[in-house]
Amino acid sequence: MSEAQGDVVLKCEGLHRYLGEAEGRVHVLRGVSFTARRGNVYAIVGPSGCGKSTLLYQLGLLDQPDGGEIWLDGELMSNSSDAARTAARNRHLGFVFQFHFLMLEFTALENVMMPMRKAERWSVPEMESRARKLLESVGLGDKTHRLGNHLSGGEQQRVAVARAMANEPSVILADEPTGNLDQKNSSMVFDLLTRLAKDHDQAIVLVTHNPDIADRCDLIRPMRDGQFIEQAPPSAETAE
Amino acid sequence: MSLSCIVLGVGLFVITQATTSGFEKFFIRTILGTNGAVRIADKMQDTMGNMFANPEASSMVFRREERKYIEGIDEPDLLIKALQPFANVAAVSQVVTGTVTAESSFKEETAKIYGINLDDHIAVSDLEHQIIRGDIATYRVSPLGIMIGRVLADRLRVDPGDSIALKTREQNRRYTIVAIYETGVADIDKDRIYTHLSEARSLLKKTTGASFLQVGLIEPNRAPADAFLMEETLNHSATSWQEREKTWLEVFRALRISSAITVSVFTLIAGLAMFNTLAMIVMEKTKDIAILRSMGYTRDDVLQIFLWQAVIVLCIGSILGCILGASGTYLVSTVPVRITGIFATETFIVASSWGHYVGAVVTAVCTVMLASIVPARRAARLEPGDVIRGTAL
Numbered sequence: 001m002s003e004a005q006g007d008v009v010l011k012c013e014g015l016h017r018y019l020g021e022a023e024g025r026v027h028v029l030r031g032v033s034f035t036a037r038r039g040n041v042y043a044i045v046g047p048s049g050c051g052k053s054t055l056l057y058q059l060g061l062l063d064q065p066d067g068g069e070i071w072l073d074g075e076l077m078s079n080s081s082d083a084a085r086t087a088a089r090n091r092h093l094g095f096v097f098q099f100h101f102l103m104l105e106f107t108a109l110e111n112v113m114m115p116m117r118k119a120e121r122w123s124v125p126e127m128e129s130r131a132r133k134l135l136e137s138v139g140l141g142d143k144t145h146r147l148g149n150h151l152s153g154g155e156q157q158r159v160a161v162a163r164a165m166a167n168e169p170s171v172i173l174a175d176e177p178t179g180n181l182d183q184k185n186s187s188m189v190f191d192l193l194t195r196l197a198k199d200h201d202q203a204i205v206l207v208t209h210n211p212d213i214a215d216r217c218d219l220i221r222p223m224r225d226g227q228f229i230e231q232a233p234p235s236a237e238t239a240e
Numbered sequence: 241m242s243l244s245c246i247v248l249g250v251g252l253f254v255i256t257q258a259t260t261s262g263f264e265k266f267f268i269r270t271i272l273g274t275n276g277a278v279r280i281a282d283k284m285q286d287t288m289g290n291m292f293a294n295p296e297a298s299s300m301v302f303r304r305e306e307r308k309y310i311e312g313i314d315e316p317d318l319l320i321k322a323l324q325p326f327a328n329v330a331a332v333s334q335v336v337t338g339t340v341t342a343e344s345s346f347k348e349e350t351a352k353i354y355g356i357n358l359d360d361h362i363a364v365s366d367l368e369h370q371i372i373r374g375d376i377a378t379y380r381v382s383p384l385g386i387m388i389g390r391v392l393a394d395r396l397r398v399d400p401g402d403s404i405a406l407k408t409r410e411q412n413r414r415y416t417i418v419a420i421y422e423t424g425v426a427d428i429d430k431d432r433i434y435t436h437l438s439e440a441r442s443l444l445k446k447t448t449g450a451s452f453l454q455v456g457l458i459e460p461n462r463a464p465a466d467a468f469l470m471e472e473t474l475n476h477s478a479t480s481w482q483e484r485e486k487t488w489l490e491v492f493r494a495l496r497i498s499s500a501i502t503v504s505v506f507t508l509i510a511g512l513a514m515f516n517t518l519a520m521i522v523m524e525k526t527k528d529i530a531i532l533r534s535m536g537y538t539r540d541d542v543l544q545i546f547l548w549q550a551v552i553v554l555c556i557g558s559i560l561g562c563i564l565g566a567s568g569t570y571l572v573s574t575v576p577v578r579i580t581g582i583f584a585t586e587t588f589i590v591a592s593s594w595g596h597y598v599g600a601v602v603t604a605v606c607t608v609m610l611a612s613i614v615p616a617r618r619a620a621r622l623e624p625g626d627v628i629r630g631t632a633l
Contacts, residue, residue, distance in 0.1 A: 063625030090536020101531045115535040
């Protein structure tokens with residue numbers, strides 16, 4: 001597995017994060033540095049509680065670090081205001097979570113349109129058209145008007161992938177995107193995610209426990225005790 | 241839950257306001273229709289007035305310490321003329337009163353005769369519309385015709401066409417009952433007998449003067465100010481209907497406060513229900529809030545979502561509440577209830593007003609929006625990372 005090529009879109013240096021209070025306070029991230037380039041798929045792997053998801057939320061600007069710096073598309077975001085981080089999430093980032101987190105009272109189409117509505121880059125008919133295309137690209141062109149709770153788990157996760165792509169983000173952050181799916185659906189969702197990201201020259205950073213998924217990524221970054229450890233061969237690293 | 245509480249709050253607000261103000265307005269109408277807006281009676285004589293300097297205010301202060309009244313009005317025509325410059329005065333009726341004994345074939349009752357000029361008195365009262373038996377037109381053409389109250393007629397067991405004797409210490413005259421009226425005010429209906437003014441003067445041997453002047457006003461609510469002016473300029477006691485009926489008006493005021501408290505409780509419950517509902521929704525929707533925030537929706541967007549939710553519930557609740565209030569008010573107005581004493585009615589009296597609906601909706605808006613702010617702000621303050629971490633791990 002060679003070093004990734006392409007422009008840097010997301011970078012962090014010396015990230016620190018503590019969680020909990022008083023005696024329960026844990027140093028979850030201990031000076032983590034990470035770089036993501038366009039067109040590459042990164043897998044962050046490691047045992048539960050090692051800080052993978054915390055790192056992902058830091059990179060996704062969902063949480064503020066206690067130390068260190070984060071750059072997104074060349075802009076320093078770690079010390080920025082809530083409003084700036086919120087705007088950056090809408091413009092540059094797409095999220096896929098383990099529990100898909102669709103708005104179940106809305107249709108698949110409406111779910112995909114939600115980030116676009118906030119971005120206000122397209123008219124409503126354009127948003128609808130884009131949402132339809134995205135849903136077709138994840139194989140749900142015939143279920144655009146199904147309510148979220150009328151879709152299977154795999155279908156919901158595919159809608160979540162389409163939603164993550166909606167605003168043409170630079171980076172897609174996925175936290176165990178296949179963790180809640182069976183083998184077949186896991187493979188399908190991963191293939192979709194990587195194909196769409198490669199097509200659009202986006203970087204994908206995913207946290208996974210699935211060794212098969214990790215093996216298919218461009219780069220694996222193993223973590224332990226809040227730090228990246230030396231990269232081991234994919235099979236040995238993901239076998240934990 | 242919150243919707244039904246808002247509906248009930250708004251609906252009950254409208255109904256209670258309509259019923260409370262209905263009885264109050266009806267009472268005021270009855271009072272104005274019987275005793276008029278202002279009554280000018282006894283002549284006033286200053287027995288002692290003093291004037292002293294107020295050192296603190298550096299001004300002259302007049303104080304009337306005591307007033308002496310001479311019963312009745314000596315020159316009613318002059319007073320009526322003096323009332324003409326009062327812009328708010330609509331009409332004036334001079335009345336001569338006196339106590340008599342009314343004797344029918346069955347019974348004797350003490351009564352008060354009111355000598356009036358019919359047209360003048362109709363202009364300052366609702367007498368024309370208070371006739372329940374007989375005919376006021378007959379009274380007009382019958383010099384010895386009288387009109388008596390329903391309670392007195394029942395006690396004497398007389399009907400229009402019957403005759404009764406009215407006795408004073410010196411005279412005993414027979415009159416024909418041409419009409420029976422009912423004001424609803426028991427004190428009036430049980431002892432008041434209307435006769436022609438000239439006949440009353442003759443029977444009571446009051447050839448000049450009047451017992452009082454009954455004044456009708458264009459705007460009865462201005463009666464206290466007008467009465468004060470009349471008293472000062474005419475040198476006769478002048479009493480407004482608000483002063484005369486102070487006790488009953490206080491009762492109605494207490495009722496209004498009581499109903500306002502009841503309504504406030506409902507509105508408070510509506511507010512608490514709204515707070516509870518939104519707080520529950522915020523708890524249930526933390527995941528959705530986090531997702532919206534991760535997509536780039538701001539804290540203000542989240543705040544607005546919850547406030548809009550409150551606004552939608554509020555709008556639906558207010559509309560349904562107004563419909564409930566209107567239909568409830570109508571239903572209440574059909575409830576049979578026989579009330580006499582201070583006024584007479586066969587059904588519940590209601591007075592619908594746009595003001596009640598506006599008041600109900602404004603109260604609901606204030607309560608619900610206040611109750612919604614806290615949970616909506618709590619939703620907006622949620623950190624997406626905390627929510628997702630808590631759910632995902």
